[in-house]
Amino acid sequence: MKWTKNADNWVAALVMLPSVILIAIFVYYFIAKTGYTSLTDWGKDPSQALSAHPKIKFIGFENYKDLFTGLINGRFRQDLVSTFFFTLFFIAGCLSVGLGLAMFLDRSPKGEGLFRTIFLFPMSLSFIVTGTIWRWMLQPQGGVNQLPSLVGLPPGKFGWLTSREQVFQFDWNSLPLFTALVVAMVLLWVAFSAFRNGFRRRALTALASAGLLIAWAFTLGSSVQLLPFEEKHGFNLAFIGILIAAIWQMSGYTMALYLAGLRGIPEELREAARADGASEFQLYQRIIFPLLAPITLSAMIILGHISLKIFDLIFAMAGADNAPTDVPALLLYVTAFRSNQLATGAAIGTILLILVAFIIVPYLRSQLRSEVRR
Amino acid sequence: MNARAVLKTRMLGGDPPDSFQVHAGQELIGTWVVADRMEDLTGLYKSEGWLTKFPKGLIDLLSYKGGIWSVPVNIHRSNVLWYNPAKLREWGVTPPKTWDEFLATCATLKGKGIEAPLALGENWTQNHLWESVALGVLGADDWSALWTGKLKFNDPKAVKVWDTFGKVLDCANKDAAGLSWQQATDRVVQGQSAFNIMGDWAAGYMTTTLKLKPGEGFGWAPSPGTAGTFMMLSDSFGLPKGIKNRTEALNWLKVLGSREGQDAFNPLKGSIAARTDSDLSKYNAYLQSAAKDWKSNKIVGSLVHGAVAPESFGGQFGTVMEIYLNGKNSKAAANAAQAIANQAGIGR
């Protein structure tokens, strides 16, 4: 009996083994390989880039340094900024549209199933299909821009995917300053909550670090020059078109999440709140939204990592060359496969990976830990 | 464009296709020849007698380090100005001969209420316009000198190209980036704009798709300041090293380079033969005129379409364009261009 159990444990491990090996190769070995490539000079010399047996030299972090501070890598920096804004607005859009729809559907209107189906169906399409459709919708003189003319207004003129207008501009050189200030804010918040919960030492440490950062920001920080020149980056209005398409496709997802969450809130809770004289608004503010917070966090993380990786949708909507709608994943493609700068491409890939890991790793940790507690 | 990425992954994986299509010139040389992945085709050129059948200017563009590396199947011209003859008559203007003349004509047309005398399309067509402006401003010799490294991109002469380019852009439509090149051509045909600068596949589009008669429905001239120069681009096939069916690939190349092969393919595709002995009766009026220029003009190569610029330069030229468009600063753009030229090893 004991023995069988032990043998079966071995069998169990053996059954997992092929999957484990495959993941080890396809995920971790390949990541390591790309990571190493990003530290080499592969592609710097055209005669070595695509030769059959390229002689590749280790050059350390030079490619990364170039990307962040090189004269001609402004496009990469703009792409990072674009991704940041895109992620922000994409998440905000999906959450608000999804929550809005879910709240209305939660009132159990007639035909709820049909409505749900309609709001969710874009999720079943591929980004390529969505991109093709919306590329047509957003033609400069057609589609959406023609909509006003249906009711007799002059057609719209906005260059959905091509506008060169930029808002929220800032100088790349002030990035360290902003980062320091944001981190300091976070630390202050940590200090505050630690203080409130009685962790005095933690509060003091956080407070001190925040103070140091702020002091640095206003003395040395403001004179840091990443680039020898001013370089403006901001949010490209051309992304609005991509945002519309992306939110059209993904807001059904947040709707489904929220609807599941709303349905999981026991009716008694609402009744009790109403009995206590809470208005509908207070009910949502005090009871329902706090209960939905974990869902919001999950959705933010899933959507966030999708938006960092976004490639197919923009590729199908605007192509890989449309600078106003460029993102790192597209730049990687152009850099590695068009300009043959394989190491630089690998570096962009690694940066993307690190950004995704920043979001995903803590999430996985907390998810799995809370499971153990459960 | 996916095709190019796939080709690269295949080569990286050690699985070369028997032959592949690539723009003649540096797109092949700067990527594949320098990496020692292609076979020298000089022997084929000699045995087929092609050395006298293709113009010397073309063979120079196909050559590198004493070898000839691909077989061109067609020739397109990049520096062409397209217009609608009836409309120009109506407006009382003629196709401009220099860029200064172009800007003057542009001002005249704007005075007559034409918002955008020049029709322009998505980003690569802007790069395409740039190379015509550069050729017109610099002239054929200095243009070629850019690609041997003798003339720097940040030389005052080359900086001037950007100045002129900026003025030319002011004549163009503001919604350019959202239009395909066909839609830009349509604007000229429909009389919304007076001119369009595009490669001569536009002639194919206007004759085949729009059913216009060359010379009547549409007219053409060398782009301003480039008369007597033929800025060419060409699709060509090379012979990768280490392929399985080498004999078959060689036979295929022989067909592609033959007079019959070229005259069968090109009239349909709307391009001219790379050979100078083709049967002109098979070609339409535009192509006949192009073939005449092909024989008599000075030949230079296109940047945007891979003839003179290696991929590492061409792929990043868009970045240079961005730098210019964002700040309209000629100096900055010129410096960036020189930076990527250094990186790509131009003139090394």
Add this chain to the structure above:
Amino acid sequence: MIGRTITYSVLLIATLLFLLPIYLVVVTALKEPAAIMLSTTWQLPKVWNWDSFVQAWTAFLPKLKNSFVLTFFATLISALLGSLNGYVLSKWKFPGANIIFPLMLFGMFIPYQAVLIPLFQFVKSIGLYGTVWGLVLVHVVYGLPITTLIFRNYYAEIPDELVEASRIDGAGFFNIYRKVIFPLSIPGFVVVIIWQFTQIWNEFLFAVTLTNPKSQPITVALAQLAGGEAVKWNLPMAGALLAALPTLLVYIFLGRYFIRGLLAGSVKG
């Protein structure tokens, strides 16, 4: 009463907005190429032209076949492996499981561009480049995290006592799977299969890198059709509809399970 009116008007407006693109796709696909004009984009076709569908169908048929073969095998294999893995992780203990599982999960979030070149070289080196089978392999591997996750969470709901009981009856690892776990797994399989089917059918990046024109699936063909020069929009629109149809049908008829897969994607389920 007012609340009702607001609810319905909001929902109806949202419906309109969600369906607008589909209207435009269908209308464009049904127009004659010459009748497609930007200024009349929203009008119904004067002449209904079904030809675009015929053309798109002929052009896409081989690609659709590739997509079906690819999706069928990749979905099935990854579901089976996922089920076994889920069974192991939820009902058996082995050393390191607590480390291996999150490491596996991380694999479903990575930006695949970051592994593209080594991946290509690997697939090439085992001789599967340019075949549907190479793509099947890749989809199976990168599908493992999600299928494992869904099954693990699903099996966690099956009481351990059931497993324990049959173990006392002398059943071994595989017998328990066959007699106890598998028969209870059907809903789990439906969720996983639908999820994988949609994902694999819709995938683009691996497809474009690892196939050649003979083995390429529908997404690649559509991207090439729509991104090519001289675009006549009736064809891409008809093509987009064809490419979307299988997943759309699955979604319309089995939407319930689709949503479950969707929710499972957010790890805890």
